[in-house]
Amino acid sequence: GAVVSQHPSRVICKSGTSVKIECRSLDFQATTMFWYRQFPKQSLMLMATSNEGSKATYEQGVEKDKFLINHASLTLSTLTVTSAHPEDSSFYICSARGLDTSGGYEQYFGPGTRLTVT
Amino acid sequence: AQSVTQPDIHITVSEGASLELRCNYSYGATPYLFWYVQSPGQGLQLLLKYFSGDTLVQGIKGFEAEFKRSQSSFNLRKPSVHWSDAAEYFCAGEGPGGGNKLTFGTGTQLKVEL
Numbered sequence: 001g002a003v004v005s006q007h008p009s010r011v012i013c014k015s016g017t018s019v020k021i022e023c024r025s026l027d028f029q030a031t032t033m034f035w036y037r038q039f040p041k042q043s044l045m046l047m048a049t050s051n052e053g054s055k056a057t058y059e060q061g062v063e064k065d066k067f068l069i070n071h072a073s074l075t076l077s078t079l080t081v082t083s084a085h086p087e088d089s090s091f092y093i094c095s096a097r098g099l100d101t102s103g104g105y106e107q108y109f110g111p112g113t114r115l116t117v118t
Numbered sequence: 119a120q121s122v123t124q125p126d127i128h129i130t131v132s133e134g135a136s137l138e139l140r141c142n143y144s145y146g147a148t149p150y151l152f153w154y155v156q157s158p159g160q161g162l163q164l165l166l167k168y169f170s171g172d173t174l175v176q177g178i179k180g181f182e183a184e185f186k187r188s189q190s191s192f193n194l195r196k197p198s199v200h201w202s203d204a205a206e207y208f209c210a211g212e213g214p215g216g217g218n219k220l221t222f223g224t225g226t227q228l229k230v231e232l
């Protein structure tokens with residue numbers, strides 16, 4: 001089946017530093033990947049849509065200069081949280097759009113990355 | 119605005135009992151609808167989806183959901199719950215022509231009592 005990985009699974013960083021999170025589609029190519037943020041006991045909020053070879057499309061209210069997204073290949077998208085602050089602490093989840101068993105498309109989700117900013 | 123609502127934050131059922139998780143949607147047109155399950159340390163897994171056609175959708179792990187346009191609902195059901203079903207369940211919607219952008223409900227935490 002379609003597998004999406006994220007690295008790292010957990011990261012702790014100091015306030016003011018930058019952190020990069022990788023999202024990989026392991027056995028399929030994904031022209032479109034998505035980045036979500038999930039607060040404790042809350043739903044997933046879409047941050048941005050990442051298209052291979054082009055600029056990401058950010059949702060309203062998401063600072064694109066703070067959350068840098070790069071989708072340089074058909075199997076890799078990265079999210080860089082720049083100048084991280086404690087309020088950026090959250091669970092970040094990526095998904096990759098791939099074919100499903102019926103020939104349509106489906107989002108396949110990674111296991112998430114827990115970011116803690118101290 | 120498009121939205122998906124899950125009225126129940128927590129639900130507890132006994133193993134072997136039936137289960138129904140509620141989901142309501144608000145879209146201008148009939149959306150594509152999904153149910154996902156999230157277990158600790160694992161990514162969201164798709165249980166089932168509705169695009170069109172038969173309003174009763176069968177999914178994996180013995181789950182099914184029924185689309186009811188008149189009630190703007192897409193409730194998830196399972197006839198007999200297993201202890202391994204304990205997890206967080208999310209309903210999500212995608213507006214037709216929405217570019218695969220999913221709007222998630224707030225989730226329902228399912229606890230299964232042995």
